[in-house]
Structures are given as structure tokens and as C-alpha cells.
Amino acid sequence: MSAGLKAARNGPAAILIFLVLLIVATPPVFAAKKLDGRWALTITIPESPGSSNRRTLAVTLDASPRAGSLHGRLTVTDSDGRTVIGAWRQVGKNISITYEVPCQTGDDAPCATFILIGKMKNNSGSFINAKVIVMWDSANENNPALFDTSVGSFSGERLP
Amino acid sequence: MRRTVFAILLIAVSMPGSPSTRKATAQTVEHTLAGEWVMTSSPINGATVSRMGNSLGFPERDMLFEQEGDLRSGVVLREDVGQNVRPLGSWRVRGDRFSAAFQLWCPQSDQPCGSVIMRGTFLDESRVRGTMTVFFDEKDSTRPTGYDTWIFSFRGNRVSGGSN
Numbered sequence: 001m002s003a004g005l006k007a008a009r010n011g012p013a014a015i016l017i018f019l020v021l022l023i024v025a026t027p028p029v030f031a032a033k034k035l036d037g038r039w040a041l042t043i044t045i046p047e048s049p050g051s052s053n054r055r056t057l058a059v060t061l062d063a064s065p066r067a068g069s070l071h072g073r074l075t076v077t078d079s080d081g082r083t084v085i086g087a088w089r090q091v092g093k094n095i096s097i098t099y100e101v102p103c104q105t106g107d108d109a110p111c112a113t114f115i116l117i118g119k120m121k122n123n124s125g126s127f128i129n130a131k132v133i134v135m136w137d138s139a140n141e142n143n144p145a146l147f148d149t150s151v152g153s154f155s156g157e158r159l160p
Numbered sequence: 161m162r163r164t165v166f167a168i169l170l171i172a173v174s175m176p177g178s179p180s181t182r183k184a185t186a187q188t189v190e191h192t193l194a195g196e197w198v199m200t201s202s203p204i205n206g207a208t209v210s211r212m213g214n215s216l217g218f219p220e221r222d223m224l225f226e227q228e229g230d231l232r233s234g235v236v237l238r239e240d241v242g243q244n245v246r247p248l249g250s251w252r253v254r255g256d257r258f259s260a261a262f263q264l265w266c267p268q269s270d271q272p273c274g275s276v277i278m279r280g281t282f283l284d285e286s287r288v289r290g291t292m293t294v295f296f297d298e299k300d301s302t303r304p305t306g307y308d309t310w311i312f313s314f315r316g317n318r319v320s321g322g323s324n
């Protein structure tokens with residue numbers, strides 16, 4: 001016999017206690033997943049401003065819990081082992097991540113800031129509508145951002 | 161004799177610590193944002209709101225930039241609003257230019273939120289100026305990124321005696 005049926009026999013108070021225990025003990029399957037934790041991200045962006053060639057970056061993201069705040073810190077480590085700090089926020093399933101990309105050596109090498117925007121899937125721990133806004137360091141008076149911008153995409157997989 | 165004098169001159173000029181190299185060293189200042197800054201913003205071409213009507217206003221902001229090794233973080237000091245209000249970001253410096261990216265603080269989830277990118281130049285070690293670009297989460301198909309975009313300018317002064 002299930003605990004629920006036993007509780008039903010013992011009256012409303014027992015049912016109430018049972019329901020409270022059920023809520024406390026059950027994982028929040030209906031709540032949006034949180035970004036906290038480690039992720040393997042694959043980011044695809046143009047090679048440089050205006051380029052039709054794309055390049056793919058593999059990074060590891062480690063998002064610290066927000067601890068009751070609206071924002072959290074994270075670290076991003078690229079395939080060359082360079083680590084930078086970023087910031088993230090989440091409202092429901094919607095996440096936003098910003099970080100400064102480590103610049104390549106050489107003054108002419110393109111450098112940029114990334115804004116990752118996407119929605120977390122509830123069950124698979126991955127992202128949908130995952131876009132990367134790239135704001136390059138090259139000034140461009142004709143761009144509403146005053147700098148060259150590009151749009152890329154990203155996908156992710158939660159790491160154990 | 162002439163050759164000897166020329167050689168001595170050449171050695172003197174290329175020696176470390178000679179007047180010419182000291183000058184060159186002084187000119188190669190390594191800038192850093194680390195420390196506390198007060199940033200004052202103002203509109204560009206009178207644009208006080210974005211195309212979609214979003215705005216951050218033009219407040220003075222107290223910002224703290226920190227560096228631990230290669231890890232560079234930033235926080236906007238907003239204790240005036242609440243003890244737990246700490247918009248977070250990160251930064252980098254390249255020559256006399258810097259870039260910083262912050263998440264906007266949006267307690268009302270039904271309002272558009274976004275991210276802001278600061279791009280600036282060091283005028284000297286205690287003064288910066290540049291522009292801020294805000295990408296709001298609201299869609300705007302007329303913008304290259306597809307998101308509502310707004311710009312304004314800023315000037316910053318290092319807080320003397322602030323943490324550095």
C-alpha cells in the first residue's frame with residue numbers, strides 16, 4: 001500500500017503532512033533548470049567582421065550559483081586553456097551570458113565581446129534559440145552599436 | 161678614430177637606461193581599470209531612449225573593477241538601491257583601449273532586460289571616456305543583431321583612495 005493511501009485513511013492532517021513531505025522531497029521537475037554548473041559549449045561565429053567564413057570555438061563554462069542574487073559569476077575556458085570571467089542572469093528558462101573573449105596575439109587580430117542569449121530546455125539540459133551577439137573591437141559608425149557586430153549560435157551540454 | 165666614436169655613440173644609445181630608452185619606457189604605460197571609478201553618461205545626438213523606447217537613463221555610476229591574475233571582474237556598486245543589488249561584469253585592456261561587459265539588473269521580469277558593453281580609451285591613468293552599447297532583450301529586426309540597440313557616451317574618473 002502506498003504512503004498516500006495510508007495518509008488518506010488517517011485524515012486531512014495526515015494528507016496535508018504527506019503532501020508537504022512530497023513537495024519537499026520531490027526534485028523540482030516543473031521548475032526551469034538552472035544554469036549553475038559546468039557546461040561544454042560550442043560557439044559558432046564569423047571568423048571576422050563581415051566574413052562569410054565561420055569558425056567554431058569549444059569552451060568550458062563554469063557557472064557559480066547566484067546565491068539569491070539576480071546575477072551570477074562564471075568562468076569560460078577556451079581550448080587554449082585561457083580562462084576569463086563572465087556574468088550571467090536567468091529569468092525562467094531565459095539565460096543571458098556576457099564575457100570578454102581573450103584577444104589573439106597581434107594588434108590586428110580580431111577581438112570581441114560575446115553576449116550569449118538562449119532558452120534552457122527543461123529535460124535535456126541544453127539550449128534552444130541559442131544566439132551569440134558578437135561585438136567586435138573594430139569601430140563602425142554605420143552600425144547602431146558603433147562597432148561591427150555579428151550574430152552566431154551556440155549549443156551546450158551539461159558536464160558532470 | 162671616427163669609427164671608434166661612432167661605435168661608442170651607438171653603444172651609449174642602445175644601453176639600457178640611456179635617456180632615449182628611458183623615454184620609450186615611460187611612454188609604454190600599461191593601463192588598468194582595476195580600482196573604483198565614477199562613470200558619468202550622456203546622450204549621443206540627443207538619443208535618450210532606444211528605437212523601441214528602452215533606456216537606462218543617464219545616472220552617475222560607481223563601478224569597481226578587480227583583477228586576480230588574468231581574471232578581471234567588475235561590479236556596479238548600487239547599495240543605494242539595495243544591499244544585494246550587484247550588477248556583475250568583466251573587462252579587458254588592450255593598449256590604451258578597454259572593453260567591459262555587464263549584465264543589466266532587472267528586478268521586474270516582465271520588463272525588457274539586456275546587457276551593456278563599454279568601449280573606452282584611457283586619457284590617462286585616472287580618466288577614461290568612451291561609449292556604451294546596450295543590447296536589450298527585445299527583438300528589433302531593423303538592427304543587424306536583431307535586438308534593440310542603444311548607445312550613449314560616458315566619461316570616467318578614478319576614485320582616489322578607492323580600492324585598486
